Structure formats: C-alpha cells, structure tokens
Amino acid sequence: MDTPFSIAGRxxxxxxxxxxxxxxxxxxxxxxxxxxxxxxxxxxxxxVDLDRSREEGILYHLDPKKLFLLSNTAGCYxxxxxxxxxxxxxxxxxxxxxxxxxxxxxxxxxxxVDGLLRAARELVKEGFAVLAYTNDDLITALRLEDxxxxxxxxxxxxxxxxxxxxxxxxxxTIKSRLSVPVIVDAGVGTASDACLVMEQGVDxxxxxxxxxxxxxxxxxxxxxxxxxxxxxxxxxSGRMERREIAVPSSPRAGMLA
Amino acid sequence: xxxxxxxLNGERTAVVAxxxxxxxxxxxxxxxxxxxxEVNRTIIRxxxxxxxxxxxxxxxxxxxxxxxx
Numbered sequence: 001m002d003t004p005f006s007i008a009g010r011x012x013x014x015x016x017x018x019x020x021x022x023x024x025x026x027x028x029x030x031x032x033x034x035x036x037x038x039x040x041x042x043x044x045x046x047x048v049d050l051d052r053s054r055e056e057g058i059l060y061h062l063d064p065k066k067l068f069l070l071s072n073t074a075g076c077y078x079x080x081x082x083x084x085x086x087x088x089x090x091x092x093x094x095x096x097x098x099x100x101x102x103x104x105x106x107x108x109x110x111x112x113v114d115g116l117l118r119a120a121r122e123l124v125k126e127g128f129a130v131l132a133y134t135n136d137d138l139i140t141a142l143r144l145e146d147x148x149x150x151x152x153x154x155x156x157x158x159x160x161x162x163x164x165x166x167x168x169x170x171x172x173t174i175k176s177r178l179s180v181p182v183i184v185d186a187g188v189g190t191a192s193d194a195c196l197v198m199e200q201g202v203d204x205x206x207x208x209x210x211x212x213x214x215x216x217x218x219x220x221x222x223x224x225x226x227x228x229x230x231x232x233x234x235x236x237s238g239r240m241e242r243r244e245i246a247v248p249s250s251p252r253a254g255m256l257a
Numbered sequence: 258x259x260x261x262x263x264x265l266n267g268e269r270t271a272v273v274a275x276x277x278x279x280x281x282x283x284x285x286x287x288x289x290x291x292x293x294x295e296v297n298r299t300i301i302r303x304x305x306x307x308x309x310x311x312x313x314x315x316x317x318x319x320x321x322x323x324x325x326x
Contacts, residue, residue: 019326029324044325047266047318048292050285057291058322074325084298088320091293091300159326186326208326 002236005203007181008097008129008150012039012068015198016228017183019208023217026061032217033067037225040068042099042206044075045089064094070131072099077112079119086123098123099153099185099206101133109159113140117147124148133185136170138177145178152178153185153206156197160209162189164196171200191220191227198231199239261313272311279306281317293320 004011017040023029033041043058062069071089076082079102086098102119104112111134123130129150134140136154144152154174157163164187165171175182181203188194188207197205205228214220259274272281278301282289294301295318301309311317 020324021326023324042326043322045293045320046323048287048321050266050268050319058324059291069322071322072325087300088293088295089322091302092291092320092322206326 002232005181007131010068013037014039014225014228015204015232016194016225017042017070017204017206018211018221019206020058020062021208022212024212026058028217029212030061032211032221033062034221035218035225036211036221039066040070040206042070042072042208043089043093044072045085045092068095068097069093070095070097070099073101073119075103076101077103077115079115079122082115082119083122086119086128087126090128095129096127097129097131097150099131099133100149110155111135111140113137116140117143120144120147120149131183136167136174138170138173141174141178141182145180149180151181151183151203153183155186156184156193157187159186161187162193162210162213163187164189164193165200168196168200171197171202175201175203188224191223194224194227195231195234198228199235201235204228261311263311263313263315263317265317266319274313275310277307278309278311278317281311282306282319285319287319291321294318295320 005015014037016036016038018036018038019042071093073082073085076085082102102112102115103109120130120132131151131153132144132149133153141152156165183204184197184202185206188210194205211217211221260271261274262269262271278294297316
C-alpha cells in the first residue's frame, strides 16, 4: 500500500500534476487533463488583454470543484517580482499554494537560487504554501526546506526541453535527504521519462510541454498517467539487484543427457 | 464629466474622474470574479472595488489566470 500524497496538509489522489500552457486549443487541454487524471493544474498570472477581453479566460475551462489550481510565478526574474505575482495569484485563485519560480537566465530558464531563497522566505512568512521550482542541487533543496517550503521541485532537465532526467543520482539524493515532498518539475518528454523519474522514489511529477506539444495530448496524458503509476509501483515494489553477468531463469538441473 | 489620465496595463488611458474600480471593470466588460486589480502596487480586494476610486496618475494593473506550466 502506498502512503497518501500530501502537500501542506492537503491530500491529493494523483501524483501527476499538469500545466495549462501551450496547448493548441482549450478542447485539447481539457481532454488531456481528463485523461491524465491529474488533480493539481498550474496556471500563470498575466495582464488581461484589454483588446480581447471578451474572450473566455482559462478559468472557464478549469472546473475548480474538480481541479486544484496552482498559481505560478513563471517569467519572474527577481524575488520582488515573484512575490508580487504570488500575491496576485493568491487573490485571483482559490488557495494559498504557489509554485515559486525565480528564473536566473533566459536561455536555460535555470533558477536564480539567491532570489528563490529570498522569495521563499518572504512568501512562507506571508502564509503561502510554497512549492519551489529549483535545480537538482541538494544544498539548495535543503535550504528551501529550511525556509519552510511545503514542497521542493527539482528539475529533471530544463523547462520545455523534453530531455528527460539528466541526473537520477541528484534526484535520489534530494529525495533521500528531504522530509517535505519532492516533486520533479520540468524536462519530462515522454512516458519512459516519467516512469524513470517516479522509480527514483520522488513523490510526484509536474509536466506541461510533454502533453501540450504531443501530437495527441490526450493519448500522451493517458500514457503519462500509466507511467507515473507504473514508476511509483516499481519503486514501492523494490527492483532486483543489477548484476553484470547473466543468471539463467530456468533450472540447470533436469537437462537431457 | 471631468477626465483623468491613469496608466492601465501599461497604457496611458483617459477615464472619468472619481470612477470606482468596479465601474472601470464594468466599463471594460470584465467579470470582477475573474480579475485581480492592483493600484499603485497594492492589491484591491474584491469587496473594496466599489468603494475605491481612481485618481490622476494611478497605475492600474488588471490581471487574470492564463495557461502556464
């Protein structure tokens, strides 16, 4: 039996969390969300386009009774900016959770650790449940936990890259040393990536582009749901030892003379 | 009616003086439940939208949720 997946005292059914960006249509997004079985979905805060304000907002397609909306601070490059976006997201949304991103570099979208830690401290003080997007560095992860973050979200590989998990050792090390949930965020490209991530023993996984840019987002979402469940179950079941020699599966005894 | 100039989502915009934020949202056909209003870097909570009025030079941001990861 698995333990419940809880963040900041709230328990969720699915260990798969999904984004809402970059889908070709809202219909494809909704189909992918449904197929994924995800309960937590991320959203971003942006200016209302006043020239097109009559268009349906994203909330129209996200049922707050079924989905837990996780507001992010994507696109923020300073702690101050991220704090401002977090406050706006809390006001726009339905909960005190924030997926905190403080980006340090436009080309790689890797996090600015100093800004991230400063923003995390302030937001925790203001009562937010902070889920901090970070690199796969143990020391940063430990400091984020010390700050009071509700979850730490190391990347598998850069945002939107689809390169899969670059350093399983780092992910396992972070998971083994933290008490708060570890949710791998960013870099998953296909189902095997998600399965491998979950086999490291992490608590969950967040993905966006792997679904939005799949040729069939709902099909990929179904694959991801199975991959996350399979990877989790494989982790819980304890894999066999690796050995670099062959060992026969059929008995040696009883062979014909 | 007297007009004042505010900065609305980055654009200099003329609005009626003493207009409430709720009035501004209505004028723009925006649903107050789906929009967050920030004036001069302070969030104006929904119950206060009717009682808060705009003054010359205010910097107003209207934000909402969009798709993101």
